[in-house]
Amino acid sequence: MSTKGKVVGIIANLVMVEVNQSVSQNEICYINLEGVKLMAEVIKIHGKNAYVQVFESTRGLKTGTEVEFTGHMLEATLGPGLLSKNFDGLLHDLNKMDGVFLKKGDYAAPLDEDSAWDFKPLAAKGDTVQAGSWIGEVKENWISHKILVPFKWEGKYTVKSVAEKGEYTLNDTIAVVTDQKGDEHNITMVQKWPVKLPIRAFKEKPRPFRLLETGVRVIDSFNPIVEGGTGFIPGPFGTGKTVLQHALSRQADADLIIVAACGERANEVVELFAEFPELDDPRTGRKLMERTIIIANTSNMPVAAREASVYSAMTLAEYYRSMGLKILLLADSTSRWAQALREMSNRMEELPGPDAFPMDLPAIISNFYARAGYVILNNDQTGSVTFIGTVSPAGGNLKEPVTESTKKAARCFYALSQKRADSKRYPAIDAVDSYSKYIEYPEFVQYIKENISEDWVDHINLARNILIRGHEAYEQINILGDDGVPVDYHQEFWKSEVVDFVLLQQDAFDKIDASTPIERQQYMLSKVLDIYHKEFSFENFEEVNPFFKTIINYMKQMNYSEFKSEHFKKYEKELDEFTTNGKSGSAKKSETK
Numbered sequence: 001m002s003t004k005g006k007v008v009g010i011i012a013n014l015v016m017v018e019v020n021q022s023v024s025q026n027e028i029c030y031i032n033l034e035g036v037k038l039m040a041e042v043i044k045i046h047g048k049n050a051y052v053q054v055f056e057s058t059r060g061l062k063t064g065t066e067v068e069f070t071g072h073m074l075e076a077t078l079g080p081g082l083l084s085k086n087f088d089g090l091l092h093d094l095n096k097m098d099g100v101f102l103k104k105g106d107y108a109a110p111l112d113e114d115s116a117w118d119f120k121p122l123a124a125k126g127d128t129v130q131a132g133s134w135i136g137e138v139k140e141n142w143i144s145h146k147i148l149v150p151f152k153w154e155g156k157y158t159v160k161s162v163a164e165k166g167e168y169t170l171n172d173t174i175a176v177v178t179d180q181k182g183d184e185h186n187i188t189m190v191q192k193w194p195v196k197l198p199i200r201a202f203k204e205k206p207r208p209f210r211l212l213e214t215g216v217r218v219i220d221s222f223n224p225i226v227e228g229g230t231g232f233i234p235g236p237f238g239t240g241k242t243v244l245q246h247a248l249s250r251q252a253d254a255d256l257i258i259v260a261a262c263g264e265r266a267n268e269v270v271e272l273f274a275e276f277p278e279l280d281d282p283r284t285g286r287k288l289m290e291r292t293i294i295i296a297n298t299s300n301m302p303v304a305a306r307e308a309s310v311y312s313a314m315t316l317a318e319y320y321r322s323m324g325l326k327i328l329l330l331a332d333s334t335s336r337w338a339q340a341l342r343e344m345s346n347r348m349e350e351l352p353g354p355d356a357f358p359m360d361l362p363a364i365i366s367n368f369y370a371r372a373g374y375v376i377l378n379n380d381q382t383g384s385v386t387f388i389g390t391v392s393p394a395g396g397n398l399k400e401p402v403t404e405s406t407k408k409a410a411r412c413f414y415a416l417s418q419k420r421a422d423s424k425r426y427p428a429i430d431a432v433d434s435y436s437k438y439i440e441y442p443e444f445v446q447y448i449k450e451n452i453s454e455d456w457v458d459h460i461n462l463a464r465n466i467l468i469r470g471h472e473a474y475e476q477i478n479i480l481g482d483d484g485v486p487v488d489y490h491q492e493f494w495k496s497e498v499v500d501f502v503l504l505q506q507d508a509f510d511k512i513d514a515s516t517p518i519e520r521q522q523y524m525l526s527k528v529l530d531i532y533h534k535e536f537s538f539e540n541f542e543e544v545n546p547f548f549k550t551i552i553n554y555m556k557q558m559n560y561s562e563f564k565s566e567h568f569k570k571y572e573k574e575l576d577e578f579t580t581n582g583k584s585g586s587a588k589k590s591e592t593k
């Protein structure tokens with residue numbers, strides 16, 4: 001008999017339920033509100049009472065209402081047909097729902113049970129398999145979607161039979177396997193997995209080491225992230241978190257992008273829905289939406305489901321990783337997720353931690369980030385989930401609990417600076433305050449040496465140093481005045497401005513400049529370093545500014561031109577001529593645009 005209960009107390013969407021037998025933490029239940037079933041999750045158990053968090057508005061709910069427990073946690077339904085879809089935080093298919101607003105108790109299944117898929121077997125009779133093994137594959141858009149032995153199954157199994165190549169629907173048996181006791185089990189194309197538990201159906205999770213190209217220069221060339229790495233983007237309001245994440249979702253070199261829009265403005269998410277289907281994938285020429293899944297829990301949707309949305313997104317990412325794919329998971333913003341946790345914790349009157357966030361916030365955040373990673377599957381194929389979250393620290397205070405906890409969990413830190421955003425230096429990532437811990441990994445350095453170039457890491461470090469020294473020179477100039485410092489200080493400062501304007505700043509809305517492939521980044525970086533290494537002679541500080549502005553101008557034109565095109569070469573030639581003859585004299589003659 002399943003567990004039943006009745007409502008004994010209601011505080012907004014926290015509902016106390018008296019239960020007739022045991023329930024477990026995170027178990028899902030349904031509250032029967034006059035025929036409408038409201039989904040809820042057990043978040044605390046106290047004696048005969050279960051505290052459940054309702055994923056919807058509890059308006060109209062009365063004590064005494066009946067509750068039915070399901071015996072399982074919040075689960076994601078996994079199978080072919082998830083790609084290109086838009087889900088809410090509980091993985092209900094948003095396209096299947098009618099109307100603009102979701103109705104209470106309106107749950108649309110994530111997968112279409114009747115859909116038919118062209119199945120091709122990969123396993124054969126007699127094979128030994130285990131959770132996560134590939135039984136066969138179907139084509140989902142252009143991805144080879146593997147049909148996996150359910151993650152929940154323990155131990156080894158022997159394949160008794162596998163369906164022949166052909167069309168099958170989701171619930172058809174496509175394989176029969178026998179366990180060690182000799183019992184038979186059927187495998188279909190769908191399985192379920194509790195979203196709050198990490199999927200561990202892989203052999204190893206070594207430290208990640210391969211560069212994940214994002215096309216964003218200040219990331220790739222200054223603070224690179226790796227396949228299976230973690231990063232976060234803290235930034236005050238309006239400094240470009242969302243624009244940057246959208247750029248990453250369009251450009252990053254991943255097989256699949258999962259975007260969790262968590263508690264953000266509904267209109268931005270609508271933009272994402274409207275914009276994505278139209279956009280072309282710059283790498284494959286296909287539509288971007290073909291490799292994208294969007295999970296939306298906007299600021300006007302129930303807060304409780306916000307917490308679930310990031311877990312649902314991570315579960316989908318882990319599922320596709322088990323197929324040997326490279327996934328990029330983006331969450332905007334994880335602060336809104338943490339706020340949902342705070343709300344519930346406060347309602348339960350738990351002992352509050354800093355800023356009233358739950359005491360275990362650091363652990364919750366680090367456990368979540370730990371689910372990302374680069375894995376070696378049981379069949380020796382590899383897959384990865386790279387996770388980048390945004391954080392919106394109130395008032396730009398990087399000492400607040402969500403930023404601090406995330407800093408401990410994520411390996412890359414992309415700090416957006418208010419000052420840079422104010423002066424329209426986009427993307428506003430502060431290259432010096434930001435860091436990537438991967439640069440310190442010997443395996444990463446090795447990988448870069450073998451696959452990009454011997455001196456790439458040295459170049460990255462040098463470029464960072466130029467910025468730091470330029471900043472110091474700038475401060476000296478500010479304190480002592482333009483003519484109170486040697487002319488060299490001006491040169492030092494302007495050389496760092498070349499790095500800033502040519503490499504750091506990038507126009508997210510320009511077709512060419514928006515995404516820079518590594519080869520091109522390398523080319524421009526060495527070009528900028530060449531200029532850095534040159535000594536120019538100036539008679540006085542007034543000559544320095546127009547001279548370097550001309551250089552910046554040529555190089556920006558190069559950035560806006562197709563790589564190595566006639567235009568590009570023309571500007572490059574002019575730049576070379578200018579810097580070779582380049583003394584202050586010639587700089588004066590040249591116009592600065």
Ligand SMILES: Nc1ncnc2c1ncn2[C@@H]1O[C@H](COP(=O)(O)OP(=O)(O)OP(=O)(O)O)[C@@H](O)[C@H]1O
Pocket residue numbers: 235236237238239240241242243244392426427428506507508509
């Ligand atoms: N790379 C960029 N290139 C050009 N403009 C940009 C860039 N990044 C941000 N902007 C400008 O800054 C504005 C705000 O950016 P965005 O919405 O991404 O900020 P946000 O940090 O997500 O804000 P919020 O905290 O309110 O969510 C954009 O509408 C755009 O005009």
Ligand SMILES: [Mg+2]
Pocket residue numbers: 241242243264332
């Ligand atoms: Mg935003």
